[in-house]
Amino acid sequence: KRGGNGDQPPPNGGFNPRMLGGGLSFLVGLLVLGWLVSGFYMVDESQRGIVLQFGRYKTTTGAGLQWRLPYPIQSHELVNVTGVRTIEIGYRGSEKNKVLKEALMLTDDENIVNIQFAVQYLLKDPKDFIFNNRNTDDAVMGAAETAIREVVGKSKMDLVLYEGREQITAQAAKLMQEILDRYKSG
Numbered sequence: 001k002r003g004g005n006g007d008q009p010p011p012n013g014g015f016n017p018r019m020l021g022g023g024l025s026f027l028v029g030l031l032v033l034g035w036l037v038s039g040f041y042m043v044d045e046s047q048r049g050i051v052l053q054f055g056r057y058k059t060t061t062g063a064g065l066q067w068r069l070p071y072p073i074q075s076h077e078l079v080n081v082t083g084v085r086t087i088e089i090g091y092r093g094s095e096k097n098k099v100l101k102e103a104l105m106l107t108d109d110e111n112i113v114n115i116q117f118a119v120q121y122l123l124k125d126p127k128d129f130i131f132n133n134r135n136t137d138d139a140v141m142g143a144a145e146t147a148i149r150e151v152v153g154k155s156k157m158d159l160v161l162y163e164g165r166e167q168i169t170a171q172a173a174k175l176m177q178e179i180l181d182r183y184k185s186g
Contacts, residue, residue, distance in 0.1 A: 039070040046082040048126040051075075057127055079126035087141050089148070090116030105149055111157040119144045119176070128186030139185050140176075147175040 042065055043049040049061035053074045061076075068074040090103030095116060103114045121140060123129050133139055151171045152160055160168060 035070050039068050039074070041066055041068070041076055041078075043078060046080055047078045048081050050077045050079060050126055050130050052077065057131060060127060077130055079123065079129060081123045081126055084120050084122060085137070085140075087119045087121075087137055087144065088116075089119065089141060089144055090114070102145060105152045107152055107157045107160055108154055109156050113152065113157060113160055115148065115152065115160070117144075117148070123186055125186040128184050130186075132184045132186060136185065139180065139183060143176045143179040143183075144172070146179060147172040150175060 041049065043061055043063050045063045047063070049066055051058040051061060051068045051074055053069070054072075055075075058068075058074065066076075068076055089099075091098050098114075098116065100114075103116050105113055105115055107113055119140060129136060148168075151168050155164065155168060
């Protein structure tokens with residue numbers, strides 16, 4: 001009699017629960033392995049990886065092949081830390097496209113000057129960049145406008161336009177960095 005002792009397949013190709021258990025455990029093992037492999041990610045030399053655990057900061061990783069716990073436990077963000085970012089103030093694209101509300105400033109001797117400049121910056125801290133900013137370019141633009149208006153407002157027109165450009169640039173850059181550091185903008 002076939003199929004009665006469990007060693008032999010049931011007659012007529014019937015269903016055997018033992019065959020299902022082996023295939024199901026193999027499929028579950030394959031799915032778990034695929035889920036674990038999905039935690040690998042690559043960080044370029046110019047980037048830093050920010051690992052988030054349940055949406056909160058966990059760690060910062062350097063360049064190379066990295067692994068984190070797979071989604072939904074952990075996720076990652078890649079941040080370019082070596083690229084120079086540029087913000088234009090007083091113009092957009094070319095000096096012919098002026099934005100006068102940004103460019104016109106009042107000097108100490110009550111003259112109006114038109115100042116157009118660009119700010120180039122690097123990221124200092126990728127963690128602060130991700131978590132303390134909604135729009136970094138707007139924060140940099142606001143800090144740059146504030147800094148240059150303060151420096152120009154305390155200077156004479158001749159100093160602003162001719163004699164003290166480097167001095168004004170250095171003072172504005174220092175003040176701008178202080179403002180951004182207070183914001184912890186990264």
